[in-house]
Amino acid sequence: IEAPIIISNADPRHTFLRLVDPTDLDPDFLNKIRNYRSQGAAAKVNLALSGLPSFSALKKVDGDGAAQLQGRIHIGPDIDYLERAYDDAKYGDYSMQPFMDITIPSLTDETLAPQGAHVMSVYVQFAPYKLKEGDWTxxxxxxxDTVIKTLSDYAPDLRELILHRQIITPLDMEQTFGLSGGHIFHGEMSLDQFFTFRPLIGWAQYRTPIKGLYLCGAGTHPGGGVTGAPGANASREILKDLKGK
Structure with missing residues (x-):
């Protein structure tokens, strides 16, 4: 299929190193893309539960705490806890006591689970793409087990409620969803890969060295997160180019 405009929502490394013929790119540009940092450090554990967990922090709340659990639940008590969690990953292992960002979506959408049952989504940091010992398989x-053990410190009855669990590692994210390095934000969101440097200096306006090929994903400004902003910005630049013809 031929088209005058191609818009890639894949990450920069995937776009230029897997979808594009390298002979169509300048060697210097290719080298910079190969050095674009895109190794993830986050994983997910999804749980099917027979009931709603009882969190110790809600002991004094009337009822089952469902109203309080409809939002996001953060496990990361203080800065020292977060630093220790990162230290594990810094030295090549997953966090023994990870930071967790948790939701129970069945509390707001009852069609996600049978009556009385629930699903829990646990976003976990830190889980490096490459482990110093062993591998994700x-x-x-x-x-x-580590995630559930840590979470059970805050919801003691969690273990007995688990019917099934799904584990999504950075390697799974790469192999299943095509995210280079399993990075959910299409690349590190650090100062040298942010703003006018995202994905590369000189190529931060959604255009690419290949005429008619544009990027519109989280690997462009303003980066990851469910904002729609990269796509909206890219569409404006594409319209400018089309009007300028």
Whole structure:
């Protein structure tokens, strides 16, 4: 299929190193893309539960705490806790006591689980793409055990409620969803890969070295998160180019 405009929502590394013929790109540009940092440090554990967990922090709340649990639940008590969690990943392992961002979407959409049951989504940091010892294939289950053990410190009855668990590692994100390095934001959101440097200096306006090929994903400004902003910005630049013809 031929088209005058191609818009890629894949990450920059995937777009230029897997979808584009390298002979169509300048060697210097290719080298910079190969050095674009895109190794993820986050994983997910999804749980099917037979009931709603009882969080210790809600002991004094009337009822089952469902109203309080409809939002996001953060497990990251203080800065020292977060620093220790990062230290584990810094030295090549997943966090033994990870930061967790948790939602129970079945509290707001009852069609997601049978009556009385629930689903829980646990976003976990830190879980480096490359492990110093072993790999994600051999260590995925022990990782999930660590997540559940930590979460059980805050919701003691969690274990007995678990019917099924799904583990999504950075490697899974790469192999299943095509995210280079399993990075959910299409690349590190650090100062040298942010703003006018995203994805590369000189190429931060959604255009690429290939005429008619544009980027519109989280690997462009303003980066990751469910904002729609990269796509909206890219569409404006594409319209400018079309009007200028």
């Amino acid at each position: 051999s260590r995925r289950e022990e990782f999930a």
